[in-house]
Amino acid sequence: HLLPPILTLGLPFIAPPFSFRRATHMSSFRSFAILLALALLASPALCAFVGLSNVNLPLRHAAASSSSSCSRQLPIFSAHRRAAAMGRLPSLRMEGGGGEQGAIFCEPTKHDVATGRDPRRVKVFDTTLRDGEQSPGCSMTSEEKLQVAKQLHRLGVDVIEAGFPIASPDDFFAVQQIANTVGTEENPPIICGLARATKGDIERCAEAVKGAKFPRIHTFIASSDIHMEHKLKKTRSEVLAITKEMVTLARSLVEDVEFSAEDALRSDPAFLAELYAVAIEAGATTLNVPDTVGYTTPAEFKALIEYLRANTKGIEKCTISVHGHDDLGMAVANFLGAVEGGARQVEVTVNGIGERAGNAALEEVVMALHVRKSYYNPLLGRDKDSEDPITNIVLREIHRSSKLITSLTGMLVQPNKAIVGANAFAHESGIHQDGMLKNKLTYEIVDASTIGLDNSEGIVLGKHSGRAAFRSKLQEIGFELSDSDLNKAFVRFKELADKKKEISAMDLESIVSDEVQDLQNNRFKLVHVQVVCGDRASPSATVTLYDEQEKFERTDASIGTGPVDAAFQAVNRLCSLKNIGQSGAEEVKLLEYSVSSVTAGIDALGEVTVRLQDTNSGRVFFGRAADTDIVVASTHAYVNALNRMLTQRTDLTPRLHPQLSARL
Secondary structure (H helix, E strand, O other): OOHHHHHHHHHHHOOOOOOOOHHHHHHHHHHHHHHHHHHHHHOHHHHHHOOOOOOOOOOOOOOOOOOOOOEOOOOOOOOOOEEEOOEEEOOOOOOOOOOEOOOOOOOOOHHHHHHOOOOOOOEEEEOOOOOHHHOOOOOOOHHHHHHHHHHHHHHOOOEEEEEOHHHOHHHHHHHHHHHHOHHHOOOOOEEEEEEEOOHHHHHHHHHHHOOOOOEEEEEEEEOOHHHHHHHHOOOHHHHHHHHHHHHHHHHHHOOEEEEEEEOHHHOOHHHHHHHHHHHHHHOOOEEEEEEOOOOOOHHHHHHHHHHHHHHOOOHHHOEEEEEEEOOOOOHHHHHHHHHHHOOOEEEEEHHHOOOOOOEOEHHHHHHHHHHOHHHHOHHHOOOOOOOOOOOOOOHHHHHHHHHHHHHHHOOOOOOOOOOOOOOOOOOOOHHHHHHHHHOHHHOOOOOHHHHOOOOOOOOOEOOOOOHHHHHHHHHHOOOOOOHHHHHHHHHHHHHHHOOOOOEOHHHHHHHHHHHOOOOOOOOEEEEEEEEEOOOOOOOEEEEEEEEOOOOEEEEEEEEOOOHHHHHHHHHHHHHHHOOOOOOOOOOEEEEEEEEEEOOOOOOOOEEEEEEEEEOOOOOEEEEEEEEOOHHHHHHHHHHHHHHHHHHOOOOOOOOOOOOOOOOO
């Protein structure tokens, strides 16, 4: 755009100063320059001739509003070459195929009507229990999954993807249990199970979720050329035929069917639109567009959603959903771009846990929509200043949900993580502190109390506090315990109160998380641990374990590089002597050992997380414990992790993985 004016103004003045007859021919030269500039403006062919054809044009869709269904210019992508270790990756091209974009689906569903939810909202589909649990070492038992599902219900998510039912008997039982309990409560979420596009998967999934008031089957098949060729070994026509058959089967079993085209962001957009049209015709009610490998950018995601709205037959009858991973650190930004393009469901996990670099974080997507409500309201067909919530999420439950996932998976949150990190609301800079004292809004766009992080302690608990005050405080911070769990937690509380003057809410959260872990199948219980160490002594530990199966205690001692290592070695010796499972406990690899302080102060609880790998199966197990003595906490955590591993050694078959298991 700038070249013609530059030539017009500049060429008359760049004649060689040494030119003989400059004065004579200057007028002719200026005339030539003007004609050349006009030619450049009028003739793209001449631009190509002089080497200007490689200039990339910018995307022409940034100013367009996705809330309208009117016709508008589709974005043009310049070709770009990308490669990765797996081989050459395709460029995302959207050439031609213009037309009027389909209206965004906002008709109230049966679930919306029954639960009174705004059909214009952005729906939150939580996959913590399915995709989040696929993160190494984050596997949970069925009881722990039920605990998470209950918290997700309190959080207000619209859909809980409870698991992959065909993966294992325990996965099936977990999904079924959640459907029969959380899925039948008042104002329930939709309970969803994942299934590959196979008859066995879909029927197994339907059996697992049928007890819920609002069951959903989420089925998928790969759509990118690289996946179809190398993983599925199917042609495009075969994938279309399978999609039609399997979505039809799913719809015959439940009313609510979600269809995903795996690796959609690296798929041919024209084929993608054709595939989604087939799924719609077969009965799909939600179309998911997944960025399976975290490959895209916000502008590309928005553009693809707009392209599909303009080129997919029947898409105005379906909710458009998005799923994405954080491999390039852009998952949340990508989702916000997709919402601008017309997506109305986001598939997220608490704390962003998930495979590789994780998934888009629920708390970050939800709070971005909340804080920037005036920006997103018009995109949802609302008044800019509307105070109606954009999602159904109960914001004050965010912090509690984050802490629960951390305690059950052992996956610690980085301190500087947005929204739920320990430093998210901390200020050290003098300038910042001065501004905060005068007005919080000077440096905080989110009040900590909004997400349930309240500095007010209310009732202060100590060693003289009774059971009623203890229960009241637990209810205040969001814990509803059975009488047996309450009794166990109260005993731990009294033990801690003898060591600490005051017990904080964070102490209580740690105690409760510790005591209500699913330990009913644990074979070993730590009875006693004592260590000797010092700068002139060889670290040693004496450990006593109680064997619930054999009903006897055994004690052993060991030395190590430090007190914790000595205690771990003693535990290994005790377990090895009994030849547990297929081999001794020495066939265990310690992958991670971390200690963190629950609160400040010299008398603070130390929280220990241990992650072990079974060298026979390659599976990872974690253990967690808290105590004012970190050696005791460490030994408890190690025994807990070891128990998880030993109880599952009866079946060392790796769990079926939805993406890596390509049987069709």
